[in-house]
Amino acid sequence: MSPHAAETAESSRTRGKGRPRNSETAAPSLVEILDLIRTERATTRQALERESELGRAVVADRLQLLADLGLVDESELGLATGGRAPRLVRFAARRGLVLVATLDQTAIGVGVSDLSGNLLTEHHEAADLTAPVAHLASRLATLFRWCLERQSIPTAPWGISLSVPGTVPSLRDGAFMTATPPVLPAWADFPLVETLTRQFGVPVWMRSSVETMTMGELHAGAGHGLRSMLFIKVGRRIGAGIVCDGQLYRGAQGAAGLIGALPVQSDGLTGTLDAMAGSDMIQREGRAAADTGRSPVLADLLRRGSEITPIEVSQAAQIGDPAAVAILSKSGHLIGQVVATLANALNPDLIVMSGTLAQTNDILLAGIREAVYGASHPLVTRDLRIIRSQMGSSAGLVGAARVASEAIFAPAFLKDWIIQGKPTLHPDFAAFCARAQIAEVPQSVAAPPSVQERIAP
């Protein structure tokens, strides 16, 4: 039992049998019992008594209360091990929903998950993140409403979790966001968090896309069940998600893993990894190879009026164009050198490469593998696997859902809402919500919903 659980369980353990339920003393044991059920560390009443070290009467009383709140379900029977089959105690993950979204430079993804973080619906569409934030907020709200309408059993949302293209500072006070961090320059003037809270009446959480994708890969992808993993996202920026002891490591400011800022050297030049190996470099050098004719494939594309994006360079490399191969190979080697440093420091079980280029280009991946294997201690690479992510943008949605479910059921937050039955009734959130309702509404979102929904990207 965790120190926190041991400390909080005491109050209920000393109570006499039959004593009336008291919300102040019941909350700690409720939190502990729900946590055991939700994380599936205990799935029967007997297991709950054993794990929580609470008496049968207390467990029965708390389970009744949790059932009344709709948070647990005891309708299923387990396997009998001699005698009667035990009744299974399950977390009622469908009690509420989590609205999730990923925002990146060229696309937004939205979805709905249950309270265990399992994705139920998802949709992705092209978007321009440089468009005014009010438009983005409006589109998000429209798509969130659409996702909610699609649910066969109408269920209220309990939270919103966003995956954004930048570092999100760790929360210093409070368990949910009460202000919009300036992740992108345009967000400085627009209260995205407050607007979503006002429109949906639920708390909002936010993490960088690298963090949510790492969480997604860890819980529903190749990293499932692993204790140690590195997740590398390659795009215009290059970032790492670090998993130690089964947990995402965020660092003091939420800025762990910003490996794109590290200096690297290539062809006698020194620059950051982002500048020397990111997709901007691939595009720029691809364009130069097309202009000079060094790459016949890219030069031909250019003559036909096609734009040279990193995708074209990657495709040219895949079909053997020597100049394009050299560009992707250089990028892979530089990324691999930096990843090798991290791998030697952390000794991961698995390195997952993500981002369109890393997921589709074999030459880039080969370059990374070569550099990591070449620059690591033999023990570090003995069982190390370096693979491509198979989850696409779903990783960000699944990870965002996990961020919300972990935050909603974090014991420190849970203890103050569990008696009320849902997190939207948490006293701190109710107070924030009231403030957000009366706060000055920006012009672009003050319009009635029917008008608002017509603002599209």
Add this chain to the structure above:
Amino acid sequence: MTISGLGPHGERAAPPERVSLLPEDIAAVKAATRRVAIVLHTLDGDWTRLQISGMLGVFGDCGVVVTEVVDCRFSADRQVAELDRLIAASPDAIVALPVANEQVAAAFGRVSEAGIRLVLLENVPTGLLPGSHYTSLVSSDNFGLGRMAAAGLAPHLAQGAAVGVLGFAADFFATNEREIAFTNWMQANRSDVQTHVLRFGAVDEAADLAERLIADHPEISAFFVVWDTPAMAVSTRFAQAGRSIVIATVDLGEDVAISLAAGKPFVSVAAQQPFQQGVVAARTTILALLGRTIPAWIALPGVPVTRDNVADSFQIIWRKPAPREVLRSLGLTP
């Protein structure tokens, strides 16, 4: 023609040309007898017929035997039972159109666990991932189809018009994309137009829902229905009631083509290319059987059809001459 949508996991589309078969691929696949099963939502309708015909031709050319073509009759339970039966029969690959989302996800998971290659058409149950649970999704650019239908309908809408949108209640990637894209296009390009959405669970509910929408919003002058069979039902119901509306839909069914040529009520159709899609699905399956790297999502662009190009579009899509009524309405035959 560009692809405007993103895949079920946010993937960028790979073009159909990406899955071409080289002579050595055909020789390699012919070296052993391979068995493939096809599991579809329904066997009714031209779309399915052409899709199967496209697949059978390619499989035949490559010596791949199609052991059965299963009709799930839009039933999730039936699809689950059929998949479990097929797992026991252990074909080398299954090409399937998942009829639902959550209800069938676990059964599709069992197919890949059994080591059977799985190529999906049109829909991916949430939670299944390319590479680990299935090989690839082959679909139309359904987002593009929704936008295309909206763009074709827009010139027929007066300033401030109201449009009824009939979506599909099942959580289905293809119809979800069409509905979202249609309303999004209207919001972005015709912000004067109001859209009112209802979703039908079964095709025969569509006409009732359309009437309900009109009762609630008498100003509605046009409809978008997410595919042609329910759209025809709506058209027939309003024709009987003598009510004049215009309709946009997806897929150029024979009756829709006749109506389009006549000038009403259908005015805009975004058509899929089912034969071509069948060909691409079969090629994808063969490359999967050979263990080649395959993109997670292969998308085929739609064909925008109006009265002006209905006769030739019909030939492209259905590989047969347009119905005589179409040609007659267009004055191309006496």
